Amino acid sequence: MSIGSNILYVDSKTGKVQEIYNHMSSHLMFSGRVLHEFYSTEEKVSELFALGDVYCLGYSVETVPEDKQNDEVYRNGSNHCVFYKRDLNDPKRKTESRSFNNLNEAISALDKNPQQFTYIFRDGKWYYRFWKHRVEEMIPVRIFHDDEEDG
Numbered sequence: 001m002s003i004g005s006n007i008l009y010v011d012s013k014t015g016k017v018q019e020i021y022n023h024m025s026s027h028l029m030f031s032g033r034v035l036h037e038f039y040s041t042e043e044k045v046s047e048l049f050a051l052g053d054v055y056c057l058g059y060s061v062e063t064v065p066e067d068k069q070n071d072e073v074y075r076n077g078s079n080h081c082v083f084y085k086r087d088l089n090d091p092k093r094k095t096e097s098r099s100f101n102n103l104n105e106a107i108s109a110l111d112k113n114p115q116q117f118t119y120i121f122r123d124g125k126w127y128y129r130f131w132k133h134r135v136e137e138m139i140p141v142r143i144f145h146d147d148e149e150d151g
Contacts, residue, residue, distance in 0.1 A: 003027055005117040006110050007035070007054075009045050010103055012123060017100040018049050019110070024056040026117045028128065031057050035119055036126050045121045048081070052095040055082040063087075 005026030009018045025031055038059045039045050047061050048054075058081040082088065085095035100106035103120070107129075110118060118129040 003117070004115040005031060005119060006115050007048075008103070008106055008118065008120045008122075009049050010120065010122040012042065015102050017103055017106040018097040019100065019106055020049055020053050020097045021115070022054040022057050026057075026115065028117070031117070032119065032126075032128055034059060035121070039121070040124075040126075042121075042124070049097050051081070051083045051086055052097055053084045053093060055084055055088055057081055 002024045003026045005022045007020050007022055011017070022031060034057050039048055051061060058079050060080050061083075062080055063086070083095070084090045084093045100109065103122070107118075114131055116131060120127040120129070
C-alpha cells in the first residue's frame with residue numbers, strides 16, 4: 001500500500017496556492033527529505049509543479065534516460081521524479097496542478113479527502129501536516145544507517 005501526499009506551493013507574491021498529488025513513499029523520511037533537500041528554492045518548486053501530479057518523487061525532474069526507462073530503480077523515482085502525464089501517460093488521472101485563492105481554501109478543500117501527509121512550500125521553507133493536525137515547519141532530519149553508531 002502506498003502513502004500518498006498533497007504538495008502545496010504558496011506563491012510568495014500573490015498568496016495563491018497550487019497543489020499536486022504524490023502517490024508513492026510520501027512519509028517524512030523520503031518525500032519530506034527529498035523536498036527539503038532538492039526542492040528548496042521557488043525555482044526548483046516551480047519546475048516540479050509545472051509537470052503536475054507525481055507517481056514517485058525523485059531528486060530531479062529531468063526525464064529518465066531512455067536506456068534506464070525499464071530499470072526499476074529509475075521507474076520508482078529514487079533518482080528522477082516519475083510524473084503521471086509525462087512518464088506514465090495515464091489517461092485516467094487528472095495530472096495538472098490544481099489552484100486555490102489562498103492556503104485556507106486549499107486546506108479546507110483537501111480536508112474533504114485528506115492524504116496522510118501534506119507538504120507546503122511557503123516563504124522559502126517547507127512545512128508538513130500529518131492528516132488533519134496543525135502545520136509544522138520541516139527541519140533537517142539526520143538519517144542513521146546500520147553501520148553508524150548512535151551518539
